[in-house]
Every structure is written in structure tokens, then in C-alpha cells.
Amino acid sequence: MTDFEITDLNKIHRLPKRGHYDRKTIYGILDATILCHVGFVQDGQPFVIPTNFARQGDTLFLHGATTSRLIRHVGEGVPVCISVAILDGLVLAKSAFHHSVNYRSAVVFGRGRLVEDDAEKLRALELFTERVVPGRWQEVRQPNAQELRATAVAAIDIESASAKMRGGPPSDDEDDLGLPVWAGVLPIRQTPGDPLPADYSDSSLPFPDAGLHAGS
């Protein structure tokens, strides 16, 4: 997969060694998360709204009710910026200054369009379902005509993007190494708990745990 061109939009200025512009890294981070933060401008005012998303190739999909202001606004083709971040650990140093976090983040730029075609809309909804539980789309009742009409999908073709990440131990100053303070990393992971069946879910039914995705 190729790199995104480095422009004023996506350039990492601070700590450029933590910056990445290749699709493999950026898309790997996007695909490891379920929630994104969609930024857009209305009358000069920035809005950032958290929502679910899915990706296919160079396109991100958002979905919501047909009445959703977010989806309608993004669907109008205004410039949007979508950001995701995964916390991987707390980095505890011997000085306050060198405290940090380990993280993987991606920032994506593009313009949205409303997905009008029913077949493309269905494929996008399938992506949303399949990325959470692979195989789920074939198990469940798929959307009927009324549900499809009630659902709006916006597609954002990714025009520019970058990733930024930090990993590994803290980096303390030479003069501080002897201080009697624990230094290191506390890893943080998103982990699934025990499945809680709905009271109407027959207890003989198996939990669909094959390849379950527990993103951030």
C-alpha cells in the first residue's frame, strides 16, 4: 500500500519521528478501533462528534438515522477531519516532565457524500456488522426496506491522512536515573468481559465469539 503525500494538512510537526504516512500503518490503526471523532465546521464553529465507523479501501463510512444532522451534514460534501486514538499504556518516568502515554492515533481528511444507492448502502452496513463480529451479517436478520430507508450512510473518500504513535519505555534524563522512583510502563488494553445474554436470548444459543473485535 502506498503512502499519503505529506502536505500542510497531514504533516506531523511535533516529534516527527512518531509520524507515519503509509496506508498500512494508518489503516491498521483505523481498523483496530470502533469509535471515531468526526470534525466539521458549521458557521465557523468546529464540531467534533463521536460515532461508529467502518473502512473499505480508501473510504470511511459513517451511518445514522436518516434524520441525523451529522450524517446529513457530512453527506453534503463539506471538508471533514476524522480522528481515532488508542491508549496503549501509561508511561511513568522519574521526572514529571518525561511522563507520557503510549498510543496509536490516526487523523484522516476528506469530504463526504451521501450513499444513495441501496446496494452500496447495504454493503456499508454489512461492513459495520462484520468488523465487530465476523460472520454476523449472515446470522442476523438483514435490513428490510423500511430499515434501509430509515438509515443514512455517508462515505468519505480519504484524501489525506497520517498516524502518530508512541511505544516503549520512558526516557529519563541521565541525572534522574538514580532517583528512588519507579519508572516504566503500565500497559492498557481493551478487554472483553463475560457476554451478557439478553433475557430473550435462548440460553442454548452460542455466543458468536469467532474473531470478535474489541477495538477502542
Added chain:
Amino acid sequence: MTDFEITDLNKIHRLPKRGHYDRKTIYGILDATILCHVGFVQDGQPFVIPTNFARQGDTLFLHGATTSRLIRHVGEGVPVCISVAILDGLVLAKSAFHHSVNYRSAVVFGRGRLVEDDAEKLRALELFTERVVPGRWQEVRQPNAQELRATAVAAIDIESASAKMRGGPPSDDEDDLGLPVWAGVLPIRQTPGDPLPADYSDSSLPFPDAGLHAGS
């Protein structure tokens, strides 16, 4: 704690019953997370940048290097929107349409200012450290004059805010209840792993685990 006034800025239009405007709910969500997504506008283009934050009263603090474009820009007093979201579970229904996620999210509006006063800057940096590991500020070497000069802090006085959340089981249509498909919630939690001491951290030093915060 009082409520924020409902205005065009913070009003929850979709699924209004999931919306909350009281400081207790909104600040509880902010305080349960470490990473936020800061949205601002430059030349009509929205940018959303993930970063750490801390809160005190009605003020959010961001920090970074003095050379950080994000902090400098936010510090200029432009309108910003800051969003956080915590994934609490995957909601699996018997129909694709009723799949959802359990989450807690908060969206905050305000304008930033650069914190110029060294004492206020130090207090903000203390907040950043203490919210991750309570008591840490007194254990570690605190910032010296050079580190303080190299660090910029922006304060955002919260002018408007709202929270949105979903909890509980899926809600399936009556006609679907008999379908042979598992339905329920897979809870998702952020959990700490085993601490990884840095190779220069004396192995006799205890890990500072008192009240450790593992936010999203």
C-alpha cells in the same frame, strides 16, 4: 453541580433521551478518560487532534511543547470543540438494524487561552500527573525552570457541553425475538496489564498502584 443551558451548540437532536446536560454526568465522563480529540478550524478546514487533557472545575487543560501548533493555536482564543468517548460494550441484536454499542461520550465547547503564569502552569501540570497516578507529583522530580519554559499549557473555559450515552441490552423487534441468534452485550473494559519496569528502574522500587486511573 448545575446544568449547562441547552443551545444550538450542545443540543442532542438524535435520541434525545440519551442526552445529558448536567455537569456531574459530563465531568464524570471527562474524568474517566485520558485522551480527548480537540477540534478547531484553520482557514475553513476542520482539524481534530488527539491529545491528553486534564480538568479542574469548568476548565480543561491541554499541554504540549512550546513549539506545539495545537497548543499555540488553541491558546489564541479560537473556538474549539473537544470530544471524548468511552466504549463500554458491543450490543449484538437479532437484526442487523438493532446492533449498537454501549458508550459514554462528552462534547465540550469553549475558547482557549495560553497559561502564561508559571504557578498556574505548574498547577495544571500537577493535574495531568495526579489524574493518572494520584500522589505521583510528590514522588517524582518536578519540572525545573527549563522544562517549564519548554512546556506550553492551554486552558479552555467550558462554555457549553453535553453528554450522550447508551447502556443496557439490545432492543429487538417483537417479530425477531424467536430467531435462533444470540443477542446481548459483550462488555468492553480498559484494563491494565502487568507493569513493565524500565531497565533503569531499581527492581526493589514498588509500583505506584494506589488509585491508578486506567481511562480510555
